[in-house]
Amino acid sequence: MVSNTMPVDTKAVKKGVLIDLTKCIGCRGCQVICKNWNNRAVKKTVLTGNFTNPLEMNSETYTTVKFFEEEKENKMSWNFVKTQCMHCKDPACASACPVGAFTKDPRGPVTYNAEKCIGCRYCMMACPFGVPKYEWEKLFPVIQKCTFCVDRLDAGLIPSCAKTCTSKAIFFGDYDAIVAEAEKRIKDNPEKYVNHIYGKEEAGGTSWMYLSSVPFEQLGFKTNIPKRALPDLTWASLSKVPAAVGTLITVLSLVAYFRNRGDKDKGE
Ligand code: SF4
Ligand code: SF4
Numbered sequence: 575m576v577s578n579t580m581p582v583d584t585k586a587v588k589k590g591v592l593i594d595l596t597k598c599i600g601c602r603g604c605q606v607i608c609k610n611w612n613n614r615a616v617k618k619t620v621l622t623g624n625f626t627n628p629l630e631m632n633s634e635t636y637t638t639v640k641f642f643e644e645e646k647e648n649k650m651s652w653n654f655v656k657t658q659c660m661h662c663k664d665p666a667c668a669s670a671c672p673v674g675a676f677t678k679d680p681r682g683p684v685t686y687n688a689e690k691c692i693g694c695r696y697c698m699m700a701c702p703f704g705v706p707k708y709e710w711e712k713l714f715p716v717i718q719k720c721t722f723c724v725d726r727l728d729a730g731l732i733p734s735c736a737k738t739c740t741s742k743a744i745f746f747g748d749y750d751a752i753v754a755e756a757e758k759r760i761k762d763n764p765e766k767y768v769n770h771i772y773g774k775e776e777a778g779g780t781s782w783m784y785l786s787s788v789p790f791e792q793l794g795f796k797t798n799i800p801k802r803a804l805p806d807l808t809w810a811s812l813s814k815v816p817a818a819v820g821t822l823i824t825v826l827s828l829v830a831y832f833r834n835r836g837d838k839d840k841g842e
Contacts (some may be wrong), residue, residue, distance in 0.1 A: 578736055582747050584727040588781075589682045591736060591750035593656055593721075594759070595786045595793070596766060597743035600625075600639055600654035604744060608637045608658075611723065631657060633709040636720040637735060642793055647738035653786075655793050656735070659684060659705045659720035660773055660780035664803035670699040670700035675717070682749065683699035683722030691716035702777050702799045722781070749781065756785055770829070778803030 582589075608614070614634040619627050620815045625641040637658040640745045668676035674696065675690040691747050695716050697706045709715035723733035731737070736746040745752065772790050773783035776799045784790070791797045 575800070578732060578742070578744075578746060580747075582692075582732065584730050584732060585681070586748075587680045587682075588749045590747065590749035591733065591782045592745045592747075592752045592756050593782065594743050594745070595653065595655060595784060595788075597741050598639070598656065599651060599741045599743075602639050603641055603738045603740065604656055605635070605637055607734045607738040608714060608720070609635065611726070612721065631705065631707055631719075633707045633715075633718040636718070639668045640794060641675060642788075644788070644792075652781070653788050653793055655784075655795075658735075659722070659817070660777070660782045661705050661720075662777050663779040663781065663805070664777075666700040666702060666777070666804040667697035667706055667753065669804070670696040678717075679724060681724075681727060683724040683727065685721060685724050686717065686719060688716045688718075693717075700804070702804060703796065714791040720749050752783065755782060759785060775800075775801040 575750040583620070598640065608635065609616075610824070614636065617632060617634050619629075621627075622629065626638065628635055628638055631638050637656055640657060641653045642653040642655065661684050662681050663678075665676060665678055666672075668678055668684060673690045673692055674685050680683055693708070695706075695708060695717070697717055698704075706719045707715045708717060723735075726733060732746040733744075736744040741743065745755065747755075753771070753774060756774070758771055760767045760771070764786055768786050768789055770790065771783050771785065771826045772795055776796075777802070782797075786793060806836060
């Protein structure tokens, strides 16, 4: 049995997270604590008739809980889906980034160095899950996304969303134990779960995985993602694009250099 109260060595390889959607009650505690831990600002939103708020992740919201309304036997019911970076085993974002702003941590997190970012947005195009978000409103925008709370892992703590989930829908642990737990839940409760661990194979496998009682396509999951990693979207293939793109990257790199220098000057 996987439990967030059992001790886990957060500094050892390799970790995973299981989100069991059958347990999520849509309280959005994970969304709030994620903003709090990562010091993200509030962005104004508008009511659209859907309780999902904001409707999608954005540069200030690394995780958002989506609300899906369903009518079953003349009764309304709800399904809730927490979305965030999947922390791919072989991340397309890292392969596509021309300046190496993304790093795959051996424990699982795909980390991101904003100081290196030149704002080219190749990672946004490469990510099969639509995760990296751009700071559209800023003068020198960079990309933002879930960090797997790698700073907490470094400090021996589990990710803040897993820590705060009172309904025990988010489990953090050793990757193999997480997969074994997901398989056991499906085997022990075949009538309850869809026979699929989303993320176990998608895009070559991800560190974050989901279980659901509702077919994943009904909950907004992309179900046409290939099982293999996405090597076609590597910088090697992007480097074959015209020289003008290389020039653009050089210009953007200079912009990033002066942006970072300006930030450091202000801090001195
Ligand atoms: S989900 Fe997207 S942003 Fe996250 S690691 Fe995978 S490719 Fe990168
Ligand atoms: S792991 Fe951390 S950064 Fe990622 S969604 Fe959870 S709380 Fe937010």
